[in-house]
Amino acid sequence: MGEYGATAPAILILGSRGIPAAYGGFETFAERLALYLVARGWRVGVYCQNDVDAVQQRFRTEHWKGVELIQIEVAGHGPSATLLFDAYTVLDAARRDAVCLVLGYNSAVLLPYLRLWGRKVLTNMDGIEWRRPKWSRAIRAWFWINEWIAAWSSQRLIADHPKIADHLATRRPRRSIVTIPYGGDPIAHRDPAPLARLGLTKNDYLVSIARIEPDNNILAIVQAFSRKRRDCRLVVVGGFDGGNAYHAAIQAAASDEVIFTGAIYDPETVTALRGHARAYLHGHTVGGTNPSLVEALWAGNAVLAHDNAFNRGTAGDAQMYFTDVDSCERGIEMILRDDVLVARARAAALTQASEHFVWDDILRAYEAESLAAWEKARRNESKRSRAGNAAPEA
Incomplete structure (x- = not known):
C-alpha cells in the first residue's frame, strides 16, 4: 500500500464504460490510473456501465484489485443508455467525498450538479468531438455546447495534446489547463x-x-x-x-x-x-x-x-x-x-x-493534479468548519 495511510485521498473515475478494460483508450487509461493510485494508497472508485434489457439492481458495488467498481445497470443500448448511465454516475458521485475525474465531455451538461455539491472536477477533454463529420448538425451542436459547459464546470481541464490545449485556451484561461498525454508500454514479447x-x-x-x-x-x-x-x-x-x-x-x-x-x-x-x-x-x-x-x-x-x-x-x-x-x-x-x-x-x-509517452510519467502527473484538487477541497472544508464554529460577537 502507498504513502497516504488513514488519511488516504479519494478519487472517482467517470466517463468510461468501466474496467477491467475491454473497449478502448479511456477504459485502458482508467484501469491503469486506478491500479496505480490504489498502489499509492488512494481510495479509488470507477463507474462501470452495464447495459441490460430490464434493470434488476440499479447500483451494486464490487471490488477488483483494490478498486471499487460501482456497477450501474441501464436499460437499452447506444447513446441514450450512455447518457442515462452518465446521469446516474453524477447523481452518485455528487454524494461521495472524492475528487471526480471525468473522461470526456459528451455529457458535460450534468457536471454543474457536481459543482453544486462542492465536488472538485477534473475533466480530460479528449478530442474535438463536434468537428467529426460523421455527426449530424444537431449532434455536433450538442457536443459543442457540452464542450463549453465542461470548460466552465471543471476546476481543471486536462488536454492530451498541446494542440488540444491551444483549442481549450479559446474557452478557458491557460492557467486552468494542463497537458498530459496518453501512455503506452514497450512490447516485451511478440508471439507471431x-x-x-x-x-x-x-x-x-x-x-x-x-x-x-x-x-x-x-x-x-x-x-x-x-x-x-x-x-x-x-x-x-x-x-x-x-x-x-x-x-x-x-x-x-x-x-x-x-x-x-x-x-x-x-x-x-x-x-x-x-x-x-x-x-x-x-x-x-x-x-x-x-x-x-x-x-x-x-x-x-x-x-x-x-x-x-x-x-x-x-x-x-x-x-x-x-x-x-x-x-x-x-x-x-x-x-x-x-x-x-x-x-x-x-x-x-x-x-x-x-x-x-511513458505511463509512469503520465500517471504521476494525473496523481499530482488529483492530489492538488483533493487538498484544496480539504482546505475549503476546513475554512467552512472554522467559520461555522466561530463564536458570535458579544
Whole structure:
C-alpha cells in the first residue's frame, strides 16, 4: 500500500464504460490510473456501465484489485443508455467525498450538479468531438455546447495534446489547463502465432487499427493501397456494419490483397499485428494524442499518418505523412521499397515513445493534479468548519 495511510485521498473515475478494460483508450487509461493510485494508497472508485434489457439492481458495488467498481445497470443500448448511465454516475458521485475525474465531455451538461455539491472536477477533454463529420448538425451542436459547459464546470481541464490545449485556451484561461498525454508500454514479447491464423507472415503486411469512420481516412488508405498489386497485404482492423454506406465503399474499393479482420479485442492478436507489421497506417484527423498511434510507436512501427498537427505532434517528424490518396500511395510505395527508411522510422518511433509517452510519467502527473484538487477541497472544508464554529460577537 502507498504513502497516504488513514488519511488516504479519494478519487472517482467517470466517463468510461468501466474496467477491467475491454473497449478502448479511456477504459485502458482508467484501469491503469486506478491500479496505480490504489498502489499509492488512494481510495479509488470507477463507474462501470452495464447495459441490460430490464434493470434488476440499479447500483451494486464490487471490488477488483483494490478498486471499487460501482456497477450501474441501464436499460437499452447506444447513446441514450450512455447518457442515462452518465446521469446516474453524477447523481452518485455528487454524494461521495472524492475528487471526480471525468473522461470526456459528451455529457458535460450534468457536471454543474457536481459543482453544486462542492465536488472538485477534473475533466480530460479528449478530442474535438463536434468537428467529426460523421455527426449530424444537431449532434455536433450538442457536443459543442457540452464542450463549453465542461470548460466552465471543471476546476481543471486536462488536454492530451498541446494542440488540444491551444483549442481549450479559446474557452478557458491557460492557467486552468494542463497537458498530459496518453501512455503506452514497450512490447516485451511478440508471439507471431496469431499471424498464421490470418494467413500473414512477419514484415509482409501493413496494418491499420481504427474505428471505421470518415475522419479516420480508411477509404483513402484502402484506395491508395489497392491501385495496383503490392505483393503484400493491408490488414484493416475495425468493425464493419453491413448497412453503412461508408463501410460498403471501403470494401468495394479493396483489392484482394486487403484483409478485413473485423474488430479485434484480444490483446495478444493486436500486439502481434502491430509488432510484426512492416508499417502502421494511421488516418485520424480529429483528436489529440491517439492511443492507437502511441501503441504503434511503442511497437516500433514505421508510421504513415495523415498530415495534421495532432499526428505530427505525436509521431514526430521522422515518420511519413499523407494528405490525400495520391500522397498516401507514394508513402506506401516508399515503405515497401526502402528498407533503410523503414529501419530509421522504426528506431525513431521507439525514441519518440520513450521520451514522451511513458505511463509512469503520465500517471504521476494525473496523481499530482488529483492530489492538488483533493487538498484544496480539504482546505475549503476546513475554512467552512472554522467559520461555522466561530463564536458570535458579544
